Amino acid sequence: MKHFSLLAALAALAACGGRPPSGMVAVHDGWARETTAGVIVSAGYGRIENGTGQDVRMTGADTPVAGRVEIHNVTDDDGVMRMRPLPEGIDIPAGETVELRPGSYHLMLLDLNRPLRGGERIPVTFRFGTGAPVTASFEVRNAAQAAQGGGQ
Amino acid sequence: MTGPVRRGLKRGLLVSAALIAAGGIGWAVYRPEAPVDPAASYAAAVGGPFTLTDVNGRPFGNDQLRGKPFAIFFGFTRCPDVCPTTLSRMAQLRARLGSDADTLNIVFVSVDPESDTPAQIGRYLTLFDTPIIGLTGTPAQIAATARAYAVYYQRVPLEGGGYTMDHTATVFLMGRAGEFVTTLDAHESEGPSLDKLRRLVRG
Numbered sequence: 001m002k003h004f005s006l007l008a009a010l011a012a013l014a015a016c017g018g019r020p021p022s023g024m025v026a027v028h029d030g031w032a033r034e035t036t037a038g039v040i041v042s043a044g045y046g047r048i049e050n051g052t053g054q055d056v057r058m059t060g061a062d063t064p065v066a067g068r069v070e071i072h073n074v075t076d077d078d079g080v081m082r083m084r085p086l087p088e089g090i091d092i093p094a095g096e097t098v099e100l101r102p103g104s105y106h107l108m109l110l111d112l113n114r115p116l117r118g119g120e121r122i123p124v125t126f127r128f129g130t131g132a133p134v135t136a137s138f139e140v141r142n143a144a145q146a147a148q149g150g151g152q
Numbered sequence: 153m154t155g156p157v158r159r160g161l162k163r164g165l166l167v168s169a170a171l172i173a174a175g176g177i178g179w180a181v182y183r184p185e186a187p188v189d190p191a192a193s194y195a196a197a198v199g200g201p202f203t204l205t206d207v208n209g210r211p212f213g214n215d216q217l218r219g220k221p222f223a224i225f226f227g228f229t230r231c232p233d234v235c236p237t238t239l240s241r242m243a244q245l246r247a248r249l250g251s252d253a254d255t256l257n258i259v260f261v262s263v264d265p266e267s268d269t270p271a272q273i274g275r276y277l278t279l280f281d282t283p284i285i286g287l288t289g290t291p292a293q294i295a296a297t298a299r300a301y302a303v304y305y306q307r308v309p310l311e312g313g314g315y316t317m318d319h320t321a322t323v324f325l326m327g328r329a330g331e332f333v334t335t336l337d338a339h340e341s342e343g344p345s346l347d348k349l350r351r352l353v354r355g
């Protein structure tokens with residue numbers, strides 16, 4: 001099963017070039033922020049495309065580098081930023097894509113067991129309730145790369 | 153009215169509210185009947201003396217910023233989203249200033265003295281690959297500094313046992329004498345932000 005989801009994720013990544021994958025959930029352009037010694041939180045981003053004909057809910061995620069992963073959202077209330085967990089997860093309607101991006105939905109990687117270095121890749125497994133999990137390879141980006149590619 | 157102008161106006165009102173509620177921790181929403189010029193209320197409300205601690209554990213006061221314009225931002229190091237987004241954006245904007253880059257100081261003030269020791273802030277700021285003045289302090293020193301900048305912050309316990317900090321994420325641009333000039337809007341594109349910084353460092 002694990003192998004299958006990894007293969008599915010790799011197939012999905014290969015399909016990122018433009019052809020919409022169909023019949024499965026795919027995670028595109030996953031990335032996480034670089035950290036340094038003593039910094040034990042990071043954030044993960046990417047696009048989750050629901051290519052199935054049914055609504056799904058992303059209910060959680062895991063990565064071997066973090067003690068736990070939470071799904072968070074950030075709201076901007078007249079300049080006051082509030083970050084909150086979404087314990088129920090995020091609904092992704094059939095055929096739609098939800099974007100995790102800075103200042104919005106993100107994966108909160110907590111209790112990192114080692115620093116994340118720019119340029120390395122980490123596996124992140126997304127869970128969808130009772131559905132098949134999807135593992136994606138996240139690129140760790142340094143601040144400059146994050147500002148270029150992942151900013152607003 | 154366009155979005156940013158409305159936002160600015162609303163912020164202006166909130167700043168007036170902060171002034172009126174000065175000393176209080178709460179964030180009262182006060183809406184005066186008469187229209188308020190947001191720039192004027194910021195100019196009156198934002199900035200002033202503070203005493204904090206730098207990343208080497210030495211006292212750092214507002215006087216040490218005199219002579220150079222600065223961009224000041226409040227946040228915390230266990231903030232993996234808003235704070236790094238803002239700090240890396242500041243680093244990128246400073247790089248775009250080219251030969252004027254050295255004319256601008258970037259200042260990061262922690263609103264989380266519980267976790268943010270001087271050493272912790274020092275480590276965190278190495279991630280941004282540009283000189284940033286990192287400051288922390290006692291809870292009272294941080295509260296006084298935030299009040300001077302009309303910055304709201306609040307520790308919010310989370311179910312899992314941890315906590316997060318709600319905080320104003322506005323970047324305040326301050327002149328050579330520590331006077332308020334303008335703010336950077338997190339939602340504006342690089343062009344308008346860069347124009348503001350150019351005017352700041354050349355002004």
Ligand SMILES: [Cu+2]
Nearest residue numbers: 072083108233
């Ligand atoms: Cu978060």
